[in-house]
Amino acid sequence: MAEEFLVAQDLYKSFNEHKAVNGVSFTIYKGEIFGLLGPNGAGKTTTIRMLTTVLEPDRGHVTVGGHSIRDNADAVRSLIGVCPQELALYEDLSAIDNMVFFGRMVGLDGREARAQAMAHLELMGLVERAMGKVGKFSGGMKRRINLAIALMGHPELLFLDEPTVGIDPQSRNNIYETIEGLRDRGMTILYTTHYMEEADRLCDRIAIIDGGQIIAMDTPYQLKSRIGPLEQVTLEDVFLKLTGRRLRD
Amino acid sequence: MTRPLIVAIKEVRTYLQDKGDLAFSLLLPIAIFALMYGAFGRDFLFHGTAHVVNEDKGGTYSALLLERLDGLEMLDVEMLSSEEADSRLERADVLMVLYIPRDFSDKLTAGEPAQVLFKQRGHGGQQGQIVAGIIRGVAEEMNQKFQVHNQVKNHLAGTNIPEDRIEVTTQKFLDREREHPIVGVREETVGIRPDPVSQFLPGIVTMFVLFAITLSARAIVEERKKGTLERLLTTRLSVGQLFAGKFLACISRGFVQTLILLILAYIVFQLFTPLSFVQALVIAVVFAAAAGAIGLVIASIARSEGGATWIAVFFTMTMVMPGGTFFPIPEDSVIYVISKASINTYANDALNTIIVEGGSLADLGLEMGVLAGVAIAGLVLSRILFKVMPGGR
Numbered sequence: 282m283a284e285e286f287l288v289a290q291d292l293y294k295s296f297n298e299h300k301a302v303n304g305v306s307f308t309i310y311k312g313e314i315f316g317l318l319g320p321n322g323a324g325k326t327t328t329i330r331m332l333t334t335v336l337e338p339d340r341g342h343v344t345v346g347g348h349s350i351r352d353n354a355d356a357v358r359s360l361i362g363v364c365p366q367e368l369a370l371y372e373d374l375s376a377i378d379n380m381v382f383f384g385r386m387v388g389l390d391g392r393e394a395r396a397q398a399m400a401h402l403e404l405m406g407l408v409e410r411a412m413g414k415v416g417k418f419s420g421g422m423k424r425r426i427n428l429a430i431a432l433m434g435h436p437e438l439l440f441l442d443e444p445t446v447g448i449d450p451q452s453r454n455n456i457y458e459t460i461e462g463l464r465d466r467g468m469t470i471l472y473t474t475h476y477m478e479e480a481d482r483l484c485d486r487i488a489i490i491d492g493g494q495i496i497a498m499d500t501p502y503q504l505k506s507r508i509g510p511l512e513q514v515t516l517e518d519v520f521l522k523l524t525g526r527r528l529r530d
Numbered sequence: 531m532t533r534p535l536i537v538a539i540k541e542v543r544t545y546l547q548d549k550g551d552l553a554f555s556l557l558l559p560i561a562i563f564a565l566m567y568g569a570f571g572r573d574f575l576f577h578g579t580a581h582v583v584n585e586d587k588g589g590t591y592s593a594l595l596l597e598r599l600d601g602l603e604m605l606d607v608e609m610l611s612s613e614e615a616d617s618r619l620e621r622a623d624v625l626m627v628l629y630i631p632r633d634f635s636d637k638l639t640a641g642e643p644a645q646v647l648f649k650q651r652g653h654g655g656q657q658g659q660i661v662a663g664i665i666r667g668v669a670e671e672m673n674q675k676f677q678v679h680n681q682v683k684n685h686l687a688g689t690n691i692p693e694d695r696i697e698v699t700t701q702k703f704l705d706r707e708r709e710h711p712i713v714g715v716r717e718e719t720v721g722i723r724p725d726p727v728s729q730f731l732p733g734i735v736t737m738f739v740l741f742a743i744t745l746s747a748r749a750i751v752e753e754r755k756k757g758t759l760e761r762l763l764t765t766r767l768s769v770g771q772l773f774a775g776k777f778l779a780c781i782s783r784g785f786v787q788t789l790i791l792l793i794l795a796y797i798v799f800q801l802f803t804p805l806s807f808v809q810a811l812v813i814a815v816v817f818a819a820a821a822g823a824i825g826l827v828i829a830s831i832a833r834s835e836g837g838a839t840w841i842a843v844f845f846t847m848t849m850v851m852p853g854g855t856f857f858p859i860p861e862d863s864v865i866y867v868i869s870k871a872s873i874n875t876y877a878n879d880a881l882n883t884i885i886v887e888g889g890s891l892a893d894l895g896l897e898m899g900v901l902a903g904v905a906i907a908g909l910v911l912s913r914i915l916f917k918v919m920p921g922g923r
């Protein structure tokens with residue numbers, strides 16, 4: 282069995298009586314891409330916020346690389362990289378300045394931050410725009426910068442919260458390839474999405490979350506074969522069967 | 531420990547790229563300063579207009595008198611016809627007019643005494659009196675020269691020294707006398723000159739530095755809105771370091787603003803000595819620290835940019851109004867008691883002590899103590915009140 286890297290046990294989080302996360306447990310193993318798949322409002326982002334030390338769980342326990350998020354948050358932060366669902370960029374600054382700034386924040390020195398920034402911009406196909414103000418970038422470019430920033434400091438565990446929402450197919454494909462490249466180099470990734478084909482293509486294992494609870498967790502192959510013959514079943518069918526057809530906001 | 535510094539540098543860079551912000555915090559103070567200069571700058575030395583009616587048209591001596599008056603830096607000469615002069619005196623539009631009579635030059639040429647006339651309304655006004663005094667001085671000087679010249683000429687009458695030589699030699703002696711007078715006048719200024727600029731400068735400095743409250747109040751909310759706050763808190767930057775960075779940025783901004791204003795005041799108005807300059811700068815920085823810390827308290831409780839701005843503006847105004855920025859507060863009034871609750875009061879008092887009264891930092895224990903105390907209390911309080919988001923750390 283592979284090494285456990287993130288262990289989440291029985292997480293709860295409410296906002297004014299509303300149970301956003303309602304008893305979530307899972308384990309992410311080193312080197313895998315773990316998908317958190319669920320409709321809007323399922324509790325994906327809230328879960329990530331707890332795992333990344335931004336929100337304190339009401340109950341439950343998380344360790345990352347053996348460190349508790351409660352008792353040793355700084356050690357946890359030194360292991361993780363986070364690409365938030367909403368763009369988190371300084372639009373007044375250039376791409377390179379954004380990257381270097383966050384690089385310094387994760388503990389790189391100036392020279393290393395610049396070197397990594399250039400390497401990641403290269404990876405994202407944005408080297409020519411390094412000096413350009415982020416505010417002037419297209420939506421797809423901003424998404425790519427948003428992801429590139431999360432790579433600063435070569436984190437061991439990367440959180441990607443719906444990184445491909447609302448962008449063009451080229452940018453999306455670039456992001457897929459980047460993520461596959463990172464996996465091949467041994468990075469562990471937690472990936473949330475509500476796009477089925479994305480989860481199917483990228484994830485080693487998937488947890489389907491709805492109403493703050495995990496309702497199924499397995500490999501894409503196993504999830505599909507639960508429903509029917511593999512040739513006819515898509516992950517979308519699994520998803521709709523498990524989460525129902527009720528519209529979400 | 532360099533992280534707060536990096537945050538501050540990022541902040542300052544962003545600020546330098548925001549043209550509106552830059553214009554507001556740097557150009558506006560300079561513009562106000564320039565206005566002040568326009569309003570008060572030239573008034574340090576007297577400057578007035580001599581209204582003159584010259585009835586001695588074409589006379590050599592009236593021309594000489596007018597030429598001398600026009601040559602004075604503190605006087606402009608405005609020529610009037612006698613009807614104009616009468617009607618303007620009547621309307622109290624001018625209060626004092628100099629008349630040069632028709633026979634002015636003829637009399638002087640004939641060696642007889644001649645007179646000019648001041649027509650004045652009431653006392654002729656303060657300016658009129660000063661102008662008259664200046665004209666008297668000029669007339670006196672001409673008189674003296676004229677007399678000396680005539681006496682020398684009479685004395686040497688009958689010798690065969692040519693007249694133009696007498697003229698030149700007399701003038702030479704008179705000039706020498708003027709350059710090395712027997713009774714000279716020297717000016718010495720004691721302390722710092724109480725002029726309008728030094729009265730206004732503390733208010734302008736504190737008012738603009740006080741806007742640090744608004745700017746730092748927005749600082750955290752803006753990060754939250756951009757989403758960068760959440761991202762920052764997943765890095766190794768602690769909330770304390772983030773606040774320290776914002777705080778540092780705020781102080782640097784206050785420092786740069788004040789530096790520019792004080793340098794201008796130094797160069798243009800010579801309001802400072804090197805020591806008082808540094809002391810004024812120290813006060814402004816401590817004041818910026820207090821303002822920045824208050825801003826961070828607002829930032830830590832505000833939920834939106836608009837909210838932060840309005841709380842901060844309200845706070846700023848309640849600090850400025852009784853803070854002695856716009857008008858001096860009489861010591862026995864209710865406002866005086868209220869003013870003690872405004873940090874502006876302490877900053878203004880401190881700057882006044884340095885700029886107007888020529889005091890030193892050693893006299894400012896109370897003021898500096900209050901400002902530093904507010905800065906520290908604000909920092910602590912803001913950290914206690916802060917939450918990343920409801921339910922967050």
Ligand SMILES: Nc1ncnc2c1ncn2[C@@H]1O[C@H](COP(=O)(O)OP(=O)(O)O)[C@@H](O)[C@H]1O
Nearest residue numbers: 296301320321322323324325326327328919920
């Ligand atoms: N800070 C918050 N305050 C109040 N309610 C919240 C907050 N964050 C999330 N929620 C609520 O919690 C539920 C889960 O949200 P979220 O975790 O963002 O879902 P997802 O990322 O799966 O779309 C939603 O109903 C959302 O409205």
Ligand SMILES: [Mg+2]
Nearest residue numbers: 325326327366
């Ligand atoms: Mg979400």
